[in-house]
Every structure is written in structure tokens, then in C-alpha cells.
Amino acid sequence: MSRNKYPEETVKLILEEAQKLFIEKGYDNTSIQDMINHLGGLSKGAIYHHFKSKEEIFEAVCKKIGDENIIYYNKMRDDKTQNGYEKLKTMIRSAYTNPNNDAVIAMMDKIMSDPKFLMNQIRESYEVVVPYYIEPIIREGIMDGSIQTDYPRELSGVLITLLNVWINPMIHKTTTIEIRKKVEFLGFLLKSIGIDILDEEIIVQYIKYCERYNQLKQK
Amino acid sequence: MSRNKYPEETVKLILEEAQKLFIEKGYDNTSIQDMINHLGGLSKGAIYHHFKSKEEIFEAVCKKIGDENIIYYNKMRDDKTQNGYEKLKTMIRSAYTNPNNDAVIAMMDKIMSDPKFLMNQIRESYEVVVPYYIEPIIREGIMDGSIQTDYPRELSGVLITLLNVWINPMIHKTTTIEIRKKVEFLGFLLKSIGIDILDEEIIVQYIKYCERYNQLKQK
DNA sequence: CAATACATACCGTCAGTCGGTATTATAAGG
DNA sequence: CCTTATAATACCGACTGACGGTATGTATTG
Numbered sequence: 372m373s374r375n376k377y378p379e380e381t382v383k384l385i386l387e388e389a390q391k392l393f394i395e396k397g398y399d400n401t402s403i404q405d406m407i408n409h410l411g412g413l414s415k416g417a418i419y420h421h422f423k424s425k426e427e428i429f430e431a432v433c434k435k436i437g438d439e440n441i442i443y444y445n446k447m448r449d450d451k452t453q454n455g456y457e458k459l460k461t462m463i464r465s466a467y468t469n470p471n472n473d474a475v476i477a478m479m480d481k482i483m484s485d486p487k488f489l490m491n492q493i494r495e496s497y498e499v500v501v502p503y504y505i506e507p508i509i510r511e512g513i514m515d516g517s518i519q520t521d522y523p524r525e526l527s528g529v530l531i532t533l534l535n536v537w538i539n540p541m542i543h544k545t546t547t548i549e550i551r552k553k554v555e556f557l558g559f560l561l562k563s564i565g566i567d568i569l570d571e572e573i574i575v576q577y578i579k580y581c582e583r584y585n586q587l588k589q590k
Numbered sequence: 591m592s593r594n595k596y597p598e599e600t601v602k603l604i605l606e607e608a609q610k611l612f613i614e615k616g617y618d619n620t621s622i623q624d625m626i627n628h629l630g631g632l633s634k635g636a637i638y639h640h641f642k643s644k645e646e647i648f649e650a651v652c653k654k655i656g657d658e659n660i661i662y663y664n665k666m667r668d669d670k671t672q673n674g675y676e677k678l679k680t681m682i683r684s685a686y687t688n689p690n691n692d693a694v695i696a697m698m699d700k701i702m703s704d705p706k707f708l709m710n711q712i713r714e715s716y717e718v719v720v721p722y723y724i725e726p727i728i729r730e731g732i733m734d735g736s737i738q739t740d741y742p743r744e745l746s747g748v749l750i751t752l753l754n755v756w757i758n759p760m761i762h763k764t765t766t767i768e769i770r771k772k773v774e775f776l777g778f779l780l781k782s783i784g785i786d787i788l789d790e791e792i793i794v795q796y797i798k799y800c801e802r803y804n805q806l807k808q809k
Numbered sequence: 810c811a812a813t814a815c816a817t818a819c820c821g822t823c824a825g826t827c828g829g830t831a832t833t834a835t836a837a838g839g
Numbered sequence: 840c841c842t843t844a845t846a847a848t849a850c851c852g853a854c855t856g857a858c859g860g861t862a863t864g865t866a867t868t869g
Contacts, residue, residue: 415824
């Protein structure tokens, strides 16, 4: 391929293809040669001109995915029409209502089954999502009186951990019956520490989401 | 090396060396050649005679580590001198009082920093530790009246998740001040759902453990 | 003599390198 | 303002060393 006047476009092409392949086949099973084959004429030298290692490509892809999510997070956090309690609810719901189409579920599943991506996801939730989104929303809820707690930071961490890890069907496989007990218990737990936020609507939506995931896995 | 009359001894040697290297350098950075170099004369053919892949060696090492832990878990679970509540307390304590020597802390840290090992650890806690140890102990506590809950399974999962992931200094780096708030909140949370189990003694021990870990990390 | 426990040479694949080339940006001189 | 020399950049593609894994052979055990 001939030299591109705007190298960012080449970088963008590489990252898009890398993301697609990483999600499709996992980090280890995607080779640089794979990327070259899908990039129509672009050479190995080109890739290594823009990135110094496969690892650096991985990190750039993670950042790209993170940046895309942050657009939605910002919208939710800065929404003037909702109070803290409502925002937190929206935030929780967003974890499994956006991905109601099967493609996104499949993508998430691939990501979660790759330890490298999963660890990145967990770390990012503690380093970005909690301090810049969940905690500020809870603090807003404290200010406007819609949430009561003395531990906004810790509550955020626990909430994210349980949603991301414990209740995540992609990490811990569960049957439909177990799912209901788990999410009901989570509701009871949150209510016990002052946040009555998992209503029947959210619970039902979440169970539906898990069931859809289990269906997809069986095939 | 000449043929060994007792091949299990060769297998044991390989696994011991593999475990040492995996922990020291991580899974990806340990090569089969590394193992050969440390196994004094044993060849690649020997390794691949006993294991069909590097992945299989990894799984065997994980099983080995798991089996070693299970000995301690069995002792705690089957101890006739303690009731359910006391056993659960012992179980929680064991996570950070055994490893009071720096070598074990360093080992755990290495394991936690390798996504492959970490995922294995999380999965095993859900598939083995919860159903065969934590949940039975909590059920015993319900029977003998020392623990009150309607959700023994879910409570076990939440407990393990928060101990293993959220409060784990090796996953989520925290300062001494943050540690105290986190563990206090965890105590409050558990108390709110009916298990008043994190007393001042456990809290202080845990903080000491984290501080020691942070000291080791600074060097 | 059959099964097992190894040794060794070898293979394909991979991430990464390096010397080279073509294109663009920069800047000096007319 | 336009040319021209020079430097910087974008990219090529053959090559390297290391890796996981295999095939074949050999000595030892049962």
C-alpha cells in the first residue's frame, strides 16, 4: 500500500482490525500476520512503525473501547433531568439494556473469556468508572437527598465489584433459577445498606438478559 | 537423564519447577526451555511425554496449588471444636494470617498479577471454595444457630467476591487510609445482612497485612 | 517382546528487527 | 514565489531467534 498522507487514518485502520480480531479470536490467537492479511496490502513494517509491540496495540484497543464507553457514561452522569438516585439506576440498567442485541452480548462474552481483557476491565472499573462516575453520582444523590450513605467511595466499589464479577453470567455460569436468587439477594443487600435500588423491573430485565446469554451459549 | 523407574517422581519434579517458574516469571514468560534448563538433564521429549501441552502443565500446577489449599480448608471445615460462626471467622482470617511471611505474600502477588492465574483463582473460588467450604460452613452456622440468613449460597458468593477481588490489595492498590475505610465498610455491610463477623481484631490484622504488602511493593 | 521413559533433531509459527525505498514536509537560495 | 537540496516520515519485506510442539529413535522396565 502506498504511503498515506494522513497516518492517523492508517493507525485507525489497524486499531479497528485489531479490535475485531482480538474480540473474535482472543489476544493470544490473533497474530500480527492475521492483521496484515485483513488490512489489504499493509505490511508488517507499517504496523511496527506505528506501534512498538503487539502489547501496545492491545493497550490502544483497550483505550479505544474505554473512550467509546465514556461518551455514554458522561451523558448519564451529566444529565440534568435526573437526580442521583435515578442516575445510579440508569447506570446499573445500562450494563445490560444496551447490550440487548446478540452481537454485543457475543462481544462481551469473548472479552470476558480472555483473561487479559477481563483483568483490564476490572482494573478500569476501579480506576475510572468508580472514581469518575459511580462515586460522583452517589455523592450527588447524597447532596440532593435521594441517597443516604456515609461511604460513597466504598459503596461504589462494592456495587461495581458485585455487578462486574459476582453477578456476571460470563464469569460465573448460572442457571435461571440461581440467577433470580442472586439478583434478589443483591437487591436485599443494597437495601440493607441504605440503597433500595433494584426494583422488580430491573430484576426482570436482568434475568431476561442472563437467559438470552445462556441461550446463545448453548448453541 | 536416564529413565526413572518411578515416573511420578519425574512428573513431580516437572510440576515443582513449573510452579516455581510460573510464579516467578508468569505463564507467558516461562518457556518449556526454561524448565528444561532448570531440570538438570531432563529433555523436552520427557516433558511432552508426561504432558501434552504447556497449557496442561499450567492446569496441573493450578490443581496442585488447589489441592494444597484444600488440606487446610478441610481441617477448618471439619473442626469439631468450632461452631459455624467461629469456622467462618477462621476461614476469613486464614486468607491473610497464614501468609504472614513475606515469601507467601510475594508469591500471591505474582499469581494475582498474571491474568491467567487470577482468573483461575476466581473461577476456583466459585466452583470449589464456595460450594464445598463456605456454604457448608454457613449452613452449619444456620443449623447451630450461630448464623442467621435465608441465602447461604448467595452470601458465600458475595463474601468470597468482596474478599478476593474488591478488598484484595493485589488487584486494587490502596493506601493505608483507604484500607481502613474499606474493611470497616465491609464489616458494616456484613453486619447489615445479618453476619456480624469482622471484629476489631480481624480488621487490625487485615490492615497490618495490607501495610506489609505495600511496604514490600515499594521496594 | 511389549510398553514405557526418555533423548534429539526437526518443524511451523510467531513477535519483532533491519536495511531499504518512496513520499512528504521543511527550508534555503535564486 | 518557485525551485531544489535535505531531512523526516510512511511503509516494504526479507530475515532472525525463540517458541510450542512433533517425529523418530533408543534404552529400560515389566
